[in-house]
Amino acid sequence: MLYGQANDSSLPEVCKLCIRHKDCFAANITNYNGYSIQIHSHVLQMNEHVFHRGDEQKAIYVVKSGSLKSYISNKKGDEQVLNFHVPGDILSIEGLTQNNHESSAIALQTSTLCVLPIVQLETMLENLLPPWLISFTMKKLNQDIRNQYLLGKRNAKSRLAAFLLEIAADYKAIGYSDREFNLTMSREDIGNYLGIAPETVSRTFTRMQKVGVLKMERRHITILDGEQLGLLAVS
């Protein structure tokens, strides 16, 4: 179900390490629709990085044993854990069509990875699939990461600030104003989404208005000091 079917047992040694080597995808990865992808395995010791944020992305990785975490650092230098990864998980697939890694990944214990160079994968995708399907999938994967980042915040103020900045960025991306817009959802929905009570949403917005960061009239919002709002998001 989650894995491809294997027929060719002669192929990679790598598969022997795979936690599900009996139906490991690697058995049929070396050749597909005329695209040949050379995979190899890689062993990482505890606290060793698979990749750092900003590194050129050369591969995606499948966890075969051990465990890892992926994280990013905010402007203040604080770390935000995005996810933990156990055998069977795939790392960095969200960057398949991007040049650089958006996050960092580090081994929590000795771990084995299956390394899939992306050059051939990218070519395969670009030739076989319509561009919109690729870009929407990648967009979705990256959006999920941003949400993870958003929801890892400690307090209501940070979450709401990050939430507003997220909405603003969304609107900006489609050519709308990122300083003045309407929230189309209720306070209750916002609170539900962010894991805080609707009353806290209301109070926090009120406080933000008092310090002059933004102006709200019911659901119409004007961001007065975006920089300050950014600081609230990471505080």
Place this chain on the structure above:
Amino acid sequence: MLYGQANDSSLPEVCKLCIRHKDCFAANITNYNGYSIQIHSHVLQMNEHVFHRGDEQKAIYVVKSGSLKSYISNKKGDEQVLNFHVPGDILSIEGLTQNNHESSAIALQTSTLCVLPIVQLETMLENLLPPWLISFTMKKLNQDIRNQYLLGKRNAKSRLAAFLLEIAADYKAIGYSDREFNLTMSREDIGNYLGIAPETVSRTFTRMQKVGVLKMERRHITILDGEQLGLLAVS
């Protein structure tokens, strides 16, 4: 119900609504690598559902105007908002290769969607891409939804309970025990990921032990009452 809104001649009209019509996928969607996909546009009024959880999944959707939210309900009947969607967002792509919708989606205001029937898309993917690439991508997309759900919890107890159940499910999926395992990450990492202080993680674990839900020895954990743990996760 969503079908039949558009016919062939309406295709260009659809593009006019698209917020990015200059590089709108619709321009080349009708034919790609021999696969022809008939798209339609659909207008939803406020509080109208795009789909309900459990509905047969017949399409994926692109938001062209308006806004929506997606959500799921837990066993107690409480709603958990997973995401808000603005123009340019794609809905339900995580279910592309599944039969039924995992979540529900509802319009927050009058909204226009672009409807892409998945039958041809699925066939296209299955024929063109290696199965492991499809399955890993879909797995990742669904995993992110579960994380979103996890982090929407209100208090530390619920989050930690859901977190443990998540890990347990992960281990079970790869054939390990889901009742007894090692947490490979520090309390600090757990707290960082879940948006709570490491001390709170520690205290909450201690409390869970006192009520007999689980047993912990440093990072080795034994789940004694999985049912009770499930109740904590939704409380």
Place this chain on the structure above:
DNA sequence: CGGTAGTTTGAATTTCATCAAAATTTGTGG
């Protein structure tokens, strides 16, 4: 065996959820 990192526990403080009620907006029918 001592040092270090990670974890637990305690006490004080802050933040948040909850309950309640008031204020405001929205929707509906006359």
Place this chain on the structure above:
DNA sequence: CCACAAATTTTGATGAAATTCAAACTACCG
């Protein structure tokens, strides 16, 4: 268009939960 009802939002008071700072404790490593 107005009046009334319903829903949403704001505000207040209170108790509960979580953070913070601090210190003690424990496993782990050279």
